Amino acid sequence: QVQLVESGGGVVQPGRSLTLSCAASGFTFSDYGMHWVRQAPGMGLEWVALIWNDGTTTYYADSVKGRFTLSRDDSKNTVYLQMNSLWDEDTAIYYCAREVVPPAGIEYKWLDPWGQGTLVTVSS
Amino acid sequence: DIQMTQSPSSLSASVGDRVTFTCRTSQSVYGFLNWYQQKPGKAPKLLIYAASRLQSGVPSRFSGGGSETDFTLTISSLQSEDSGTYYCQQTYNTFYHTFGQGTKLEIK
Numbered sequence: 178q179v180q181l182v183e184s185g186g187g188v189v190q191p192g193r194s195l196t197l198s199c200a201a202s203g204f205t206f207s208d209y210g211m212h213w214v215r216q217a218p219g220m221g222l223e224w225v226a227l228i229w230n231d232g233t234t235t236y237y238a239d240s241v242k243g244r245f246t247l248s249r250d251d252s253k254n255t256v257y258l259q260m261n262s263l264w265d266e267d268t269a270i271y272y273c274a275r276e277v278v279p280p281a282g283i284e285y286k287w288l289d290p291w292g293q294g295t296l297v298t299v300s301s
Numbered sequence: 302d303i304q305m306t307q308s309p310s311s312l313s314a315s316v317g318d319r320v321t322f323t324c325r326t327s328q329s330v331y332g333f334l335n336w337y338q339q340k341p342g343k344a345p346k347l348l349i350y351a352a353s354r355l356q357s358g359v360p361s362r363f364s365g366g367g368s369e370t371d372f373t374l375t376i377s378s379l380q381s382e383d384s385g386t387y388y389c390q391q392t393y394n395t396f397y398h399t400f401g402q403g404t405k406l407e408i409k
Contacts, residue, residue, distance in 0.1 A: 224390075224398040236396045236397065285332065285333055287351070287390075293344055
């Protein structure tokens with residue numbers, strides 16, 4: 178079945194770096210754009226970043242632009258989120274999600290499925 | 302950026318009630334509006350996409366409506382398993398997808 182599994186979370190000191198991975202299975206990975214969404218403790222969802230299916234284009238939320246880099250390796254069915262200069266405010270559960278676009282008609286987009294999430298804690 | 306405002310922020314209702322959540326966007330997103338349900342400790346789950354289309358496997362008591370800047374998610378007959386937090390998301394802005402702040406639903 179279609180599945181996304183995040184890994185790489187943990188405790189990191191402020192100013193340090195961390196790389197998250199999201200391994201996909203059960204679908205043709207190279208056909209889909211991939212997103213990261215985060216959720217700080219007790220808070221709502223915050224969209225973080227998107228990479229197109231061909232890997233040529235990435236978009237980032239203003240809160241992470243210049244610090245986070247999204248990439249993908251289609252040979253490994255994996256997307257990576259490189260996070261640099263981490264702040265306390267980056268503490269959150271990080272979810273990856275597949276972007277679905279209908280094969281015909283208006284290019285509506287939605288996220289399905291989502292991974293189970295990986296917790297990043299920025300703390301000294 | 303497109304701002305999203307959900308109301309109410311929380312809601313308490315009884316089994317069998319009809320419940321409606323609202324999501325308002327700061328500019329028109331046409332039909333590029335999705336709804337997700339999140340239960341504590343779990344990842345969000347897609348309920349409605351393209352404003353009104355029911356995701357496969359989602360009970361038919363869930364329905365979405367609206368257009369332009371005003372959207373609704375309705376549960377026609379509330380069940381105990383429907384507790385959780387509900388989020389809207391716009392995907393009209395290709396460069397920056399945004400979520401609403403969520404509506405927390407409690408079952409009395």
